[in-house]
Amino acid sequence: MQLVAYTREFQKNLHIAFPVMMGQLGHVLVSLVDNLMIGQLGAAPLAAVSLGNSLVFIALSLGIGFSFAITPLIAEADGAGDIEKGRSYFHHGIMMCAVSGIFLFLVLLLAKPVLYQLNQPPEVVDLAIPYLEIVAFSMIPLMIFQAYKQFADGLSQTKYSMYAILISNVVNVIFNYLLIYGIWIFPRLELRGAAIGTLISRFFMLWFIWEILRRKKKFRKYFIWSKKELLKISIFKRLVALGFPTALQMFFEVAIFAGTILLAGTLGTNPQAANQIALNLASMTYMIAVGLGVTATIRVGNQKGLKNYKDLRRIALSTFLLVFLIEALFALGFILLKDWLPTLYIDNSEVIILAAQLLIIAALFQLSDGLQVVILGALRGLQDVKIPTLICFIAYWIIGFPVSIYFGKADKLGSMGIWLGLLVGLSASAILLYFRFNYLSRKLIQKEDLVLAAATSATEN
Incomplete structure (x- = not known):
């Protein structure tokens, strides 16, 4: 197939992906602003945010993974023109996300003592606990927003x-500035101020999307609640059947990144601060890929609803090619700017040097990280989640993390060794997931061809 068959889809892919990219980048920019502001307080507070967020991100990965079940089901119902089914998925999805938000809040509160058992610097743990307590509560509005x-x-x-x-990011930045440093009539709360800013912004974010969606004519029919369809166990079962493996996929990936935070903490406060800087920068480029992953889910889900499998494969491959090209540019940028980017976070020469070294490896795994998240999105659009979950577990935890543990010791490669494991795990994930998509999409096309051949034969006879 000619290259133009894929590149002509780039414009539509970017049209859908761009708002998602900006939204996801918005989440990361909140973290960036937190890190820039807190970095001015020193290496220990920056490491504390990293440690507290390591638990939050693990919990968040589970919650967001469950919420991802909503998108392909809505997309398939939309492709089939079934509004009633789409409305039912929407209402049950809200209830599922609200319950998961409350559950994750409680789990994070109960998990606080774990921080003392992770061989982390004591001053870092003492700073991380009050930060974690406040941010944990923000899981409730965030999950309903999802x-x-x-x-x-x-x-x-x-x-x-x-x-x-x-818009919620603007709210967060304002309250961060006022509460971290104690500006105007506000008290100086430092890390707790950053956590309160996050909490306020997430409640605002939920109110804003609820207000804007319910007022739009195109969404109004979905906001009609029927007592007859209020609770259907079969709908919850389908959401959970699709959401639970997706949550595990995200958990396995986020947990391995959280694992790097813990491994870096065993090397000391400065390596942990450097690890946080490199992770924050890498997460920004990752969110671009997430946008294209959502696009792949939506467009593949639509084509699945239409039962148009040849276009499904072509469109999916166009998203793979697009993310590869974009991530290649980011990789080049990381290599060229590795010595300058860390200086935006902190004025500590040892932390800056360590972070610059990590950005070299971050540049290398941009391609595999971007590809694997978009391929996962395409598989999610096919509602294929169980085998990809197993693939993610094997790639991250059987292949990648042992490399991080072995080479991440102080007497070996240290921080560079930790990130070498990330590179190996993400590359294995991208390759194995592509094999899975290639197999399933070709199988669907063969099935479509057999149906067409049978129909043609019946017409001729």
Whole structure:
């Protein structure tokens, strides 16, 4: 197939992906602003945010993974023109996300003592505990927001969640500035101030997306609640059947990155601070790939609803090619700017040198990290989640993390060795997931060809 068959899809892919990219970048920019502001307080506070967020990100990966089940189901219902089914998925998705938000909040509170058992610097743990307590509560509004976001994404209306996230970021930055440093009439709360800013911004984000969606005519029919369909166990079962493996996929990946934080902490405060800087920068480019992953889910889900499998494969491959080209540019940027980017975070020569070294490896795994998240998105659009979950576990925890543990020791490669494991794990994931998509998409096309051949034969006879 000619290259133009893929590149002509780039414009539509980017049209859907751009708001998601901006929204996801908005989330990371909040973290960037937190890190820049907290970095001015010293290496220990920066490491404390990294440690506290390591637990939050693990919990968040599970919650967001469940919410991702909403998008392909809405996209398939939309492709088939079934509004009633789409409305049912939407309402049950809200209830599922609300319950998961409350559950994750409670789990994070109960998990606080774990921080003392992870061989981390004591001063870092003491700073991380109050930060974690406040941010944990923000899981409730964030998860309910995710239900609205994934619903709108499934209808290819990705811009509204972008508006909510970007405006809430402004709210977060304002309250961070006031509460971290104690500006004007506000007390100086330092790390707790950053956590309170995050909490306020997430409640605002939920209110904003609820307000904007319920007022739009195109969404109004989905906001009609029927007592007859309020609780259907079969719908919850389908959401959980799709969401639980997706949550595990995200958990396995986020947990390995959280593992690098813990491994870096065993090397000392400065290596942990450097690890946080490199992770924050790498997460920004990753969010671009997440946008294309959502696009792959939406467009593949639509084509699945239409039963148009040849276009499904072509469109999916176009997203793979697009993310490869974009991530290649980011990789080049990391290599060229590795000595300058860490200076934006902190004025500590040892931390800057360590972070610059990590950015070299971050540049290398941009390609595999971007590809694997977009391929996962395409498989999610096919509602294939169980085998990809197993692939993710093997790639990250059987192949990648042992490399991090072995080479991440102080007497071997240290921080560089930790990140070498990430590179190996993400590369294995991208390769294995592509094999899975290639097998499934070709199988669907063969099935489509057999159906067409049978129909043609019946017509001729």
